[in-house]
Amino acid sequence: MEKYDVAIIGAGMSGIAAGIRLAHFGKKVCIFERHYAPGGLNSFYFKEGRKYDVGLHAMTNFVKPGVKRAPLNRILRQLRISREELNLSEQLGSRVAFPGRDLRFNNDFGLLESEVEREFRNEMDGFRKLVETIQTFDDTEFNYPYQSAREVVRRCITDVVLEDMIFCPLMYYGSSTEDDMDFGQFVVMFKSIFFEGFARPQEGIRNIIKLLLQRYKEAGGIRRMKTGVASFKIEKGRVDRLILDSGEEVQADIVLSSVGLPETYSLCSEKIESETDIKAGRLSFTETISMFKDQPSSFNWGDDTIVFFNNRDRFAYREARDPVDLTSGVICIPNNFDYGEANLPEGIVRVTCLANYETWKMYTEEEYNSEKENWRSRIWNAAKAFMPTNSLDYSKDCIAHDMFTPKTVEHFTWKQRGAIYGAPRKTKDGTTPVSNLFICGTDQGFLGIVGSMLSGIAMANTHALR
Amino acid sequence: MTKDECKQVVLDIIAEIAPDEELSDVKPEVALREQLDLDSMDFLDIVMELRKKHGIEVPEGEYGNLVSLDSCAEYLTPKFNALV
Numbered sequence: 329m330e331k332y333d334v335a336i337i338g339a340g341m342s343g344i345a346a347g348i349r350l351a352h353f354g355k356k357v358c359i360f361e362r363h364y365a366p367g368g369l370n371s372f373y374f375k376e377g378r379k380y381d382v383g384l385h386a387m388t389n390f391v392k393p394g395v396k397r398a399p400l401n402r403i404l405r406q407l408r409i410s411r412e413e414l415n416l417s418e419q420l421g422s423r424v425a426f427p428g429r430d431l432r433f434n435n436d437f438g439l440l441e442s443e444v445e446r447e448f449r450n451e452m453d454g455f456r457k458l459v460e461t462i463q464t465f466d467d468t469e470f471n472y473p474y475q476s477a478r479e480v481v482r483r484c485i486t487d488v489v490l491e492d493m494i495f496c497p498l499m500y501y502g503s504s505t506e507d508d509m510d511f512g513q514f515v516v517m518f519k520s521i522f523f524e525g526f527a528r529p530q531e532g533i534r535n536i537i538k539l540l541l542q543r544y545k546e547a548g549g550i551r552r553m554k555t556g557v558a559s560f561k562i563e564k565g566r567v568d569r570l571i572l573d574s575g576e577e578v579q580a581d582i583v584l585s586s587v588g589l590p591e592t593y594s595l596c597s598e599k600i601e602s603e604t605d606i607k608a609g610r611l612s613f614t615e616t617i618s619m620f621k622d623q624p625s626s627f628n629w630g631d632d633t634i635v636f637f638n639n640r641d642r643f644a645y646r647e648a649r650d651p652v653d654l655t656s657g658v659i660c661i662p663n664n665f666d667y668g669e670a671n672l673p674e675g676i677v678r679v680t681c682l683a684n685y686e687t688w689k690m691y692t693e694e695e696y697n698s699e700k701e702n703w704r705s706r707i708w709n710a711a712k713a714f715m716p717t718n719s720l721d722y723s724k725d726c727i728a729h730d731m732f733t734p735k736t737v738e739h740f741t742w743k744q745r746g747a748i749y750g751a752p753r754k755t756k757d758g759t760t761p762v763s764n765l766f767i768c769g770t771d772q773g774f775l776g777i778v779g780s781m782l783s784g785i786a787m788a789n790t791h792a793l794r
Numbered sequence: 795m796t797k798d799e800c801k802q803v804v805l806d807i808i809a810e811i812a813p814d815e816e817l818s819d820v821k822p823e824v825a826l827r828e829q830l831d832l833d834s835m836d837f838l839d840i841v842m843e844l845r846k847k848h849g850i851e852v853p854e855g856e857y858g859n860l861v862s863l864d865s866c867a868e869y870l871t872p873k874f875n876a877l878v
Contacts, residue, residue: 352846353842353845353846354846393814394814396831397831397833401814402833402835405811405812405814405835405836405839406835406839408810408811410813411814785835789835789838793838793842794854
């Protein structure tokens with residue numbers, strides 16, 4: 329039976345990052361991935377000769393090289409990856425767009441401050457108080473107690489519209505809980521989006537995955553693709569061996585699982601006793617990707633990198649009742665980063681909305697395809713309302729398109745219910761009741777691309793390198 | 795190994811861990827953290843690179859000896875010389 333120092337389940341951002349750390353320091357480590365493609369929730373594929381990204385809209389946490397204590401620079405050091413290799417281009421500018429209100433922001437926090445002052449003059453003192461509360465919060469501690477972020481924000485800000493406009497991007501980019509979030513999580517997201525900001529490698533997610541895999545291979549890490557783990561054989565409170573989908577058995581001193589908390593527990597051969605219910609997340613999404621022959625700037629959409637929109641009085645971030653919730657969403661235009669002369673060959677517009685898992689799951693194949701077609705144009709129209717007017721004829725000018733639903737996410741990532749941000753409950757220190765089994769990735773609690781890599785690094789350092 | 799050679803070993807490791815840091819005028823008597831942007835994860839890496847590259851073990855209780863280049867040299871040089 330093959331025996332490893334560490335087995336990592338899942339070749340996503342957190343799993344590969346953990347693998348790099350362990351292999352670099354001489355551990356015999358193997359990553360097991362059921363899919364043929366690496367990347368997990370952030371991946372890419374080809375369809376009819378075109379490249380599509382899934383997951384990553386933008387990398388959050390953007391800071392200039394050399395900025396001290398910044399998570400981005402910290403993880404790159406830990407992974408021995410240079411800023412030059414990552415080759416990031418900054419966003420042009422983003423917006424939170426509500427009925428009659430716009431808050432623009434970019435990688436300079438001063439813009440958001442002046443926008444809050446313009447739209448919500450009376451809230452400026454409260455907003456400054458909130459910023460100060462965020463700056464003084466110690467987010468490096470793993471085990472701070474739960475605190476409702478809504479309650480903390482309401483102590484500073486009285487206008488519910490401003491409150492919702494602040495929450496909207498933070499929830500869309502990483503909340504696994506409905507309508508509220510843990511204040512610690514809020515602080516991490518606020519810093520990563522508003523204090524720091526958005527950037528993207530010109531080549532998209534594939535550049536990041538390529539760099540990570542290259543580093544992992546150089547360090548001597550082993551990777552087994554199309555090799556799922558079917559179960560963990562638990563004996564005396566520890567994982568004794570891993571049973572692969574093929575029936576093959578392997579052993580590992582330590583197991584790091586990035587497949588999610590409920591998913592990991594369901595792999596265990598014995599029922600795991602836990603103090604709280606471990607439920608799969610209820611928040612799942614759909615995304616349409618539309619390709620155009622020309623750059624979005626040619627049809628007057630050249631300014632916005634990401635637009636977070638909401639067309640109701642109150643912003644609702646909860647499980648969709650309809651197949652797709654058209655009341656809010658996120659528009660991402662990957663062309664609108666500062667690439668210099670080398671922009672992407674075609675115009676791309678991606679629109680993400682909350683979606684109902686059960687409905688999409690239950691459709692017959694025929695219904696599924698026709699509903700996708702139906703919702704694609706409805707999603708486009710909901711998003712269009714928040715964008716500058718243009719001369720596009722969508723049905724004619726869109727030269728290629730694709731769409732994923734919660735069913736697609738579940739099919740390719742094995743995340744229960746297609747919940748990309750995982751279970752509402754996180755295990756911040758990564759421990760489980762099984763002594764040599766640890767959680768990294770989405771359900772450890774750091775989200776986003778930078779967060780997931782940080783999660784893999786932190787869990788590898790804490791549980792497998794000391 | 796001389797103490798100066800030992801300081802160079804430590805500087806080489808820091809250069810690899812933190813290629814964006816300017817190391818040409820690090821003052822040996824001043825704490826590394828005061829001159830460079832190094833956090834606890836970076837210090838853990840220095841310890842692990844010492845083990846990986848040179849077979850030197852630094853127990854967790856003795857990390858404090860790595861505070862400055864001078865203290866590193868004081869603490870590590872005998873360990874290096876004991877290897878041969």
